[in-house]
Amino acid sequence: MKKINFILNGEKRQIYVEASDILLEVLRQKMGLTSPKCGCDNGDCGACTIILNGKSVRSCLIFAIEIDGMEILTVEGLSKNGMTPLQESLLTHNSFQCGYCAPGMILSATELLKVNPKPSVEEIKECIAGNLCRCTGYQPIIDAITDLTK
């Protein structure tokens, strides 16, 4: 067991982890955050996406022990003070059905909009290409993000 310190959604946290603990499982089971989901568990689906030091990453492919000293943002932290314009837009467009892909989609798009506030439809598609959604056919999600660029 090793003690790690990190910032989770703006708060300092400290926990003990084994070297073999996967970050996704630690977030869900030890930290009680359920927005990152386990879809495929091997990096393909994007459901486990979190923002680590400002970049979207797959928490199912990260060892918890690696994040000592880093900063994590999940949807819980993102909407701490109410929904972001992106989330509002997704809601207006009825973008999700079951919602399993939603946290990953939101965080991937959040990262994109931060570096590129007016992405083209192509760039939006490229950004969420690794976030799989089995319900919506993607169009309402793309529409909601596109709407923000107008």
Added chain:
Amino acid sequence: MPIAHDFDYIKPATMEQTIELLNQENKRISILAGGTDLCNMLKNGFRVPDLMIDIKALHELNVIKDNNTDIFIGALVTFSELINSDIVKEKLYILWEAAHKVASQGVRNRATMIGNICSAVACMDSAATLLVHNASVHVKSVNGERKIPVNEWFVDNKKTACLNNELVTGVTLEIPQKKYASAYEKQMRYAGEDLSQSNVGILVQEDKTYRIAFGAVGPTPKRSLKIEHFLQGKELTDSIIAEARQMIETVIAPITDVRSSKEYRMQMTKVMFERGLRTAIERLNNLI
């Protein structure tokens, strides 16, 4: 899925310490950079290390350095960093293109090119670039440093020339001193996560020398000197290209797997070869 066995984790602060740690014959050691492959290998039990060495504190490996005649890319540089690098976009366009085609944004933000060539699955995206730029792989151990030409690096599917006690610190890619242009073609089932069914890298120079690399269509990615010699000095007319296309049947050995049949791979490789060659020529003509 939890990882079924325990191991030690160390994140050394210096290169010397890392090299020392690696020099333990009685231990199975895994090196961690981006971890996007390693994590899966551990979950699946394909790797069962006693010790995992996280090299992310070795900041000297997080560089892209332009030395004019060559460019060094360190072991910690991620695919996203390659995409955002002006040096890469300007001088290693084929790598810039290939990096965009690696998995997804969330993976590219972590995964490194060096990790890609250390995993050495035959379908990797980086190999074609390295082959056409005559790259050499830098490795370090207690016995010193050596540079391995990339055509000797890939030994077999998932096997490289790296020894157990060696750390890969980066690669040097040669920059041709004549005008040149390159192109990368990848065939996959869908964007976002898929591995190559086949890929082709092309580099053409103004003196009509050609470098051609194939990936995912044999146990290791490789250059085809046979086709290169055939094309050498020639103007690429439709009939020359058709002839070169036909030669592909004798130089690659694709297999059938979950991603596609060998017949499909063969056919697509020919199509991509022609497309890549024409794209590269067009890019070169725009430069001249």
